[in-house]
Amino acid sequence: MDALAQYLNLYREHSDVLMANAPEALNRPRPRAYERLMSARLPRKGDEGYPALSVEEMFAPDYGVNLRRVPFGVEASEPFRCGVPNVSTLMAFVVNDSFRPTATLERNLPDGVEVMSLARAAEIYPDVVAKHYDALAGAVKLIPTDPHSTADAVMQPSAVSVLNTLLCQDGVFVRVKAGVRCDKPLQIVNISNASAPLLAVRRMLVIVEDGASCSILTCDHAASHDVDYLNCQVTEAFLGRGASLDIYDLEESSARTARHAQLYARQDEGSEFTVNGTTLVGGRTRNSYYVELCGEHARAKLAGMAIGGDEQAVENATCVIHRAPKTESDQLFKNILDDKAEGAFYGSIIVDEKADFTKAYQINRNIVASPSARMHTRPQLEIYCDEVKCSHGATVGQIDENAMFYMRQRGIPERQARMMLMQAFMADVIDTVSIPALKSRLAQLVELRLSGTRELCAACER
């Protein structure tokens, strides 16, 4: 059976169970999602925008889906403290696809900041959820409609978003009310935990209203390193006028975890969005970012890094669309690939004909540290107006041997010199994190990972 068909079958056979265990706002879009998937297929390696990973293969194994919402595995959240020293965070867990607040979360939430289960939000605020849920992931239409646009592939909501909508039952809801600045970062710890292969379908809905701001840290972990997990996750983020949102996302799962994560963001006038996605440990990872700058002076910063080893595959795809004048975007993605790791960056910038005085930058730099590691990189620019400042650059190289010799001449051992250079290589990506304590924690995790450690959680618990 083809990969997608098994999920369509599952839906056909069990939609009553699925729907009985999910709120109305999440059930409503399912029939349309089903219709759309009937004539779709999952992306394959080599499809436009998918240079390294076959999403079809990722979804092909027979994973279990917890449609009945049996609360298994929730005790798994205990060992994962994921503390960031000196940062008082508002923390919640998502075990597979079930939202689990910490005991203190609700009490500590500042006025005007809501963090809760998406399913619960759909009960309390059906209108808010109905208005935003799937509004980005399900409705992306390509403008301008150039029939030859190669960016179509990344811009069209991939079939996986639609599949997510078809099966999703819960996730995280975050809302920051107009004018409220949430100074404490929110932290969402995602944990895969099951004793048999499991697909977790989860969703995050983030609404940052006019003039509001917040930072969200998310991290992915695997409770067991011997079980196959597939995480299918869609985030939709809405930034109101002058709103500010930072999302720092860290994957530290396991070699047997596959992750398919899509982030959709829509930005109104003067809003500022930063996303930093870091892959330190994982099996197969596909992250895609789809950001629309819809109001003047909106600014987006997309950063990402991956340190890949063994047979890890990491693919990052971006699509930044400038729909309004005087908008700015900046993309910075870096990879260090060792062993047989494979990496890919597919980065597109689209500047609409109305988006004069846009500035759009993109950089992708890569170090391929072993002869059997591979990197694919491809920038994709589509510019439909004249007054634009746009640049992009991509490099794939090795460690700078001159720098290596210089350091060794000063007595720094080869291994340490190499690590210092790799760490330095990632410095500007780490610098996109604006919370100092988090920045130094991330730097520390990167250093640990570069030194060969695969069990990074242990470091956090200490």
Place this chain on the structure above:
Amino acid sequence: MDQNLLLNVCGLRAGIGDKEILRGIDLQVRPGEVHAIMGPNGSGKSTLAGVLAGDPRFTVYGGSATLGGVDLLALSPEDRSHEGLFLSFQYPVEIPGVSMVNFMRAAVNAKRRYLNLEPLSASEFLKMMRQKRAIVELDNKLASRSVNEGFSGGEKKRNEIFQMAVLEPRLAILDETDSGLDIDALRIVASGVNKLKTNQNATIVITHYQRLLDYIKPDVVHILYKGRIVHTAGPELALELEEKGYDWIKEQN
């Protein structure tokens, strides 16, 4: 073998791939001495420095080199450094993202580990950095930046001597440390080198100009030409070269 030799290079032949650059170098340096190596562009001066320091670009075809009796050629570049060899690069390398402080701390503590000493505490280290900076009047601001990144040509050279001051080598090879320095900087750097001089260590200065040798007085001057040391004499040789150029050397060889 002369027990008093600090550096003993015999019949050293080296190059890149099949291209022989050094064609049999003999060079003996004793503790307390300053040697100058001069010679036309492309004659192999930087190559000699690189081969002694263990630059992996070069292949050694034959000959030997010892530092204080230790076989240099058998050691990794980092261990040569720990044994007391320092090379001031003709073209110091910029290392974006690695701060001078982290770089020096790693270097100092690696050497201490090699010598079975405890790493320096943060305050001891910073105190030492301060003291050593003063020797070459290195701006504090430079010390807080990435290694050589955005340094002017002169600042890079001054930074090399600062590192030499920190690492206290037994043998320092200064490859055109004078190039790019203004007159004041030349005086400061040269006086820095002189301050670091003891009767236990030695310096090899590679230079094209007598100007530097006015400040760092050599005991011996060598002329390297086409991968060989073709002439060795006292300090007067540098003056003679300044006057006559290299033509007479080229004619003889």
